[in-house]
Amino acid sequence: MKYFILILGLLLSSSLIFAQGLEDVIVETYYVSDSNDATDSDGGMLVEGSVTYRIFIDMGEGYELQAVYGNENHLLRIKTSTYFFNNEDRGEETGDLVNDIRLDENTVALDSWLTLSAASDAHIGVLKEADFDGTIIGGDNNDGGSAGITGGLLSNENPLAGMPLTNSDGIILGVIPSGVISVGLNLAAFADVNAGTVFESNGGAWSVLEGVQGPTAANQVLIAQITTNGDLEFELNIQLGAPDGGTEKYVASNPIADETSFAKLSYPTAAVSGCTLPEACNYNPVANQDDGMCLVPTPGCSFCVGDVLEIIDTDGDMVCDLFEVFGCSSDTACNFDLTVTEDDGTCIQPTADCTTCNQAGTGLVLVDFDGDGICNADEILGCLNSDACNYVPNATDEVFCIIPVPNCAECNALGTGLTLIDNDGDGICDAEDPDSSNCLGDFDNNGFIGVSDLLLLLPSFGCTVNCAADLDNDNQVATSDLLIFLTLYGDICEAQ
Numbered sequence: 001m002k003y004f005i006l007i008l009g010l011l012l013s014s015s016l017i018f019a020q021g022l023e024d025v026i027v028e029t030y031y032v033s034d035s036n037d038a039t040d041s042d043g044g045m046l047v048e049g050s051v052t053y054r055i056f057i058d059m060g061e062g063y064e065l066q067a068v069y070g071n072e073n074h075l076l077r078i079k080t081s082t083y084f085f086n087n088e089d090r091g092e093e094t095g096d097l098v099n100d101i102r103l104d105e106n107t108v109a110l111d112s113w114l115t116l117s118a119a120s121d122a123h124i125g126v127l128k129e130a131d132f133d134g135t136i137i138g139g140d141n142n143d144g145g146s147a148g149i150t151g152g153l154l155s156n157e158n159p160l161a162g163m164p165l166t167n168s169d170g171i172i173l174g175v176i177p178s179g180v181i182s183v184g185l186n187l188a189a190f191a192d193v194n195a196g197t198v199f200e201s202n203g204g205a206w207s208v209l210e211g212v213q214g215p216t217a218a219n220q221v222l223i224a225q226i227t228t229n230g231d232l233e234f235e236l237n238i239q240l241g242a243p244d245g246g247t248e249k250y251v252a253s254n255p256i257a258d259e260t261s262f263a264k265l266s267y268p269t270a271a272v273s274g275c276t277l278p279e280a281c282n283y284n285p286v287a288n289q290d291d292g293m294c295l296v297p298t299p300g301c302s303f304c305v306g307d308v309l310e311i312i313d314t315d316g317d318m319v320c321d322l323f324e325v326f327g328c329s330s331d332t333a334c335n336f337d338l339t340v341t342e343d344d345g346t347c348i349q350p351t352a353d354c355t356t357c358n359q360a361g362t363g364l365v366l367v368d369f370d371g372d373g374i375c376n377a378d379e380i381l382g383c384l385n386s387d388a389c390n391y392v393p394n395a396t397d398e399v400f401c402i403i404p405v406p407n408c409a410e411c412n413a414l415g416t417g418l419t420l421i422d423n424d425g426d427g428i429c430d431a432e433d434p435d436s437s438n439c440l441g442d443f444d445n446n447g448f449i450g451v452s453d454l455l456l457l458l459p460s461f462g463c464t465v466n467c468a469a470d471l472d473n474d475n476q477v478a479t480s481d482l483l484i485f486l487t488l489y490g491d492i493c494e495a496q
Contacts, residue, residue, distance in 0.1 A: 020278065020285060021240040022250045024058035025264035026220065028127055031110060031165055032158035033227075040145030040153060043107040044088035044194055050229040051160075052110045054170065055236075056127065059219045062243030065116060065212050068223055069205035074237045074251045074259075077200035078189075082230030084199075086192055087111040093187040094180040094206075095119050095225065106145040109137045109154060109169070110227045112190050117177055117212045117221050124174035124215045125222030131168045138165035174215050177208040197230075211241050236265045263288040282307040298322075317341065334361045353377035372396065387465060389415045405429070406475060410466050439493035441485050443468060447493045449485075457485055 031052040038048040057065050070076025087110065090102040095115030100122040102108045119125035135141065142152030157164040184204030189196030214220040226232060235252040242248055249258060252265040263272045263286050274287030280294035281304035295309035301320035302311045311320045319341045327340040333347035334357035348363060350356050354375035355364040367376050374396050382392020383401035389411035390402050402417060404410050408429035409418040421429050423445065441449040443456040460469035460477040469477045471484040 020260065021060045021063035021242055021248050022057070022238070022260075022262055023060055023278075025236070025262070025267075026056040026058055026127065027232075027267055028054040028056065028170075029161045030054045030128070030170060030225065031154065031227075032156055032161045033107075033110070034156040034158070036149045037107060037110075037145075037153050037156065039147040039149060040106045042089045042105075042146040043091070043111075044086065044192075046085055046107050046110065046227070047229040050085055050110075050227055051232075052225065052227040053232055054125065054127075054222060055224045055226070055234070056125075056220045056222055057238060059214070059221070059240060061217075061219060063213070063219065063248075064241040065221045065223070066239045066241050066247065067205045067207035068114075068116075068236055068238050069207075070201040070203065070237060072202055073254070073256060075200060075202055075235055076204065076237060077198065077233070077235045078224065078226065079198040079200070079233040080226070080228040080230040081197070082228055083194050083197055084112040084189055085110065085194055085227040085229075086190060088192050088194075091190075091192045093190045094182070095125065095222070096121060096176055096180050103137055103171075104141050105143050107153065109165070110225075112224075112226050112228075114180065114182075114187070114190060114206050114224050115222055116180055116206065116208045117215070118180070119171045119222060119225070121176060122173060123171035124176070125225070126170055126172055126215060127220065128163045128168040128170040130216055130218065130220075131170050131172060133172050135166060135169040137169035137171070141166075172215065177212045178210060180206055180208060182206045232267065234267045238265070261286050281305075281309050315342070334358070334364065336361075351375070351377070370397065389418065391415075404466050406466060406470055406473065407468065439491070440471060441488040441491070442493050449488045449491045449493070454485065454489070457482065 029051060033046050033048055033050040035048050037046050040046065059065065068076070087106070087108050089106055090099060090108045091111035092098045092113055095113045096118035098108070098111065098113065098120040100120040103120060115125065117124050138154035139152045142154050144150065145153050154165050182204070183206070185201050185206060189199040212221055237249070237251045240248045240250070248260065250262045250265060251259045253261060255261040263269050269288050271289050272287045273289045273291045274284030275282045275294040276287050276290040277283060277294045277296060280296045282293065282295050295304070295307070297303045297309060298320070300312070301322045302309050304310070311318065312322070313319065314321050324342045325340050326342045326344045327337040328335045328347040329340040329343040330336055330347045330349070333349050335346065335348050348357070350364060354367055354377040356367055358365050368374065369376055380392065380394055380396045381399050382395030383390045384395055384398050385391060385401040385403070388401035388403050390399070402411070404418060407421060409420055412419045420427070439449070441453055443453045446452065457469040457477070460467055463469065463477040464475060467475070467477045469481055471481045474480070
């Protein structure tokens with residue numbers, strides 16, 4: 001329990017460390033002007049190919065935007081390589097002053113201005129993709145400008161600008177915050193003439209008294225609309241109000257004291273590689289290019305200790321306890337499971353030449369070609385006849401028995417075959433050889449049947465296997481053999 005509380009505390013403290021109100025700075029390409037738009041002279045010269053940008057501050061839930069500012073340490077700047085387009089007919093310096101009934105006239109809707117949320121005196125600015133209430137700008141909703149263009153102006157469908165204004169105009173009806181307050185700023189760059197290439201300040205801000213939140217749950221606040229045929233650049237610094245009543249300051253570069261650097265407050269944004277996921281242990285709030293190295297904790301499995309991800313891993317196998325998979329991890333087993341991370345001793349291993357896995361991989365099948373219930377590897381080959389040369393008393397598979405022939409063939413020393421009893425070496429065993437130098441009863445082959453032969457016969461009494469003294473060939477040495485011998489006693493064998 002204490003370990004769980006420690007983990008929970010670390011998770012909570014980690015989330016508090018990296019919690020922040022500024023989530024993103026969004027630059028939306030709102031519209032790209034075409035040749036029809038360039039025909040209008042009522043609103044002043046709008047060059048074909050001019051781009052209208054909108055800048056949004058994307059905040060966390062409950063946060064509010066209080067000010068966009070510049071000071072002695074942090075320059076506030078919006079710059080173009082040519083000039084800002086300002087509608088000469090009905091343009092304004094701040095969005096809250098644009099008359100909503102004029103948005104359908106010539107190029108008024110493309111005027112450059114600063115704001116905090118308001119896109120007219122009756123409308124809130126939102127991303128076009130978040131605008132679901134239709135459109136009042138462009139195409140048939142436009143008066144066609146000074147040239148009375150059929151079908152109206154602001155109808156270009158350049159894919160660089162995403163949804164055309166004839167489908168979604170990025171403005172919704174809503175309660176407009178109190179008027180935009182400009183302190184220490186010269187807004188001449190956004191007056192009603194095409195003038196100025198840079199708007200900047202080292203000691204000024206624009207804001208609304210009560211602060212402002214976005215009109216949708218995404219909490220995105222429009223802060224400027226800029227139209228130019230040149231290259232847009234900006235450096236912004238902002239102050240947010242936190243849900244707990246505190247404030248947070250974010251600057252484009254070189255933070256000091258309680259300020260936080262946020263790369264996207266500069267445009268174009270310099271590439272800063274790092275982890276861009278706020279929930280990660282190694283989250284880098286300055287990064288704008290994710291390096292793919294985010295260390296994100298998993299509840300019940302891992303937690304942050306500083307910028308290091310710690311795994312709850314009791315056995316130290318680098319798999320968290322929550323995700324351990326128990327089973328058989330041996331790839332030679334019948335029930336091997338590739339997903340197993342923790343072997344639980346249930347592996348079913350086949351035995352070479354004895355058992356093999358069944359088709360389902362859940363058990364073993366005996367390798368038993370002869371079906372005698374003994375696996376092939378354990379079979380013992382041998383003859384079960386005790387009189388045979390190759391007799392094997394514990395044999396399980398019987399083979400051909402090698403039986404010796406009395407007085408003719410006896411077992412060899414290995415018990416694997418027979419050796420011929422052939423004293424004269426003529427290839428005929430002595431018992432069947434009429435030319436044998438031996439005669440019946442002459443056991444010592446000395447040519448005389450006498451006492452020495454009797455002494456060889458008497459120890460053989462009772463013999464039943466390979467008996468040289470078996471004179472009557474009845475496979476035993478008994479009294480009948482002695483009687484035959486006595487009749488031969490004293491004989492002299494004839495020389496052959």
